[in-house]
Amino acid sequence: MTPLRRPVGLRFWLITLAAVVGMLVTASLGRWQLSRAAQKESLQAMLDARGALPAIDGRTLTDPASTAPEAQQALVHRAVELQGRWLPEHTVYLDNRQMQGRPGFFVLTPLQLAGPGAGVVLVQRGWVARNFQDRTQLPPVNTPMGADVRVQGRVAAAPSRLYEFQGGNSAQGSSRIRQNLDLAAYRTETGLALAPLTVLQTGPAGEAGDGLQRDWPVVGAGVEKHYGYAFQWFGLCGLIALLYVWFQIVRRFIRPRSQPAA
Structure with missing residues (x-):
């Protein structure tokens, strides 16, 4: 064989x-x-x-020592507690953002921190559905007024960017609905002493009485x-x-x- x-x-x-x-x-x-x-x-x-x-406070975010990239990286994802007053006239709605698979807006509003000479922190407050019948209509968002607003959340970098065609509305100061938001351009546009980092507001939907959902991705x-x-x-x-x-x-x-x- x-x-x-x-x-x-x-x-x-x-x-x-x-x-x-x-x-x-x-x-x-x-x-x-x-x-x-x-x-x-x-x-x-x-x-x-x-x-x-x-948890850190807002002054830690606006401290000039926190502007270094290493310092910013060390603060991202830290718990934070803010106190101040909303600046609703500068609210921005980021378009085409999803939460639980539904498209809508991310609502961003600056918070003027309490205390003399305190800075401003841009707060990513939550998500709200949009009106698909009229894409230019802004959804109603309740913004508490007064100087004693308290916000709990976690430190985050600037909002994530989505693809947009050349000449998009991310830099148009006249539009409150935008595809993206550049912090440096927004700081120049508003003249606010913005912190280099933002804050993701946390808490159940409707906890702050604003009707926003805050089921942020893990x-x-x-x-x-x-x-x-x-x-x-x-x-x-x-x-x-x-x-x-x-x-x-x-x-x-x-x-x-x-x-x-x-």
Whole structure:
């Protein structure tokens, strides 16, 4: 009984090369997903640590020492408590923003901090649905007046930017409905002594009597998704290896037992 061997040609080496490349690519993608999961876990640990710290006040955000990039990064996601009065005449509505899968506006209003010489903090107050019959109509948002407004939230960077065509309305001072908002341009437009960071107001919907929803996305979530993707990529890598071994080695170089010897 001698094994049946088929001649090895160019097709065999091309398939071998394709299998090796496929296994390397899928294995690399699996490792990348694992690294993304590790980054998310590290970010979540950092968020938990910062969440356990005492809440800061508005003066910390407006302190000139907080303008350095390193100082700003250290304050992001910290709990914060603000006290002051709203400046509703400078309210901005960011368009095409979603919350729980529904499109609408993010409502941003500056808060003048209490105390002489205090600065201003831009507060991302929440989300409100829009009127699809009249896209230029502003939804009603109740803004409490007075100098004793208290806001609880967490420190955040500038609002995320969405794609907009050239000549969009992000820089138009006459429009309260905008696609994006640049803090530096907004500071120049309003003349306010804005802090370099913003605040995401927290709390259940309607807690402040403004009718806004505040179900902000959870930062650092999605670790299980990355592990699932990694499992899929590693599984595909193993499948490529298994198919290659079976069709290109076992069936090619090993003669079935039922076949008689030549």
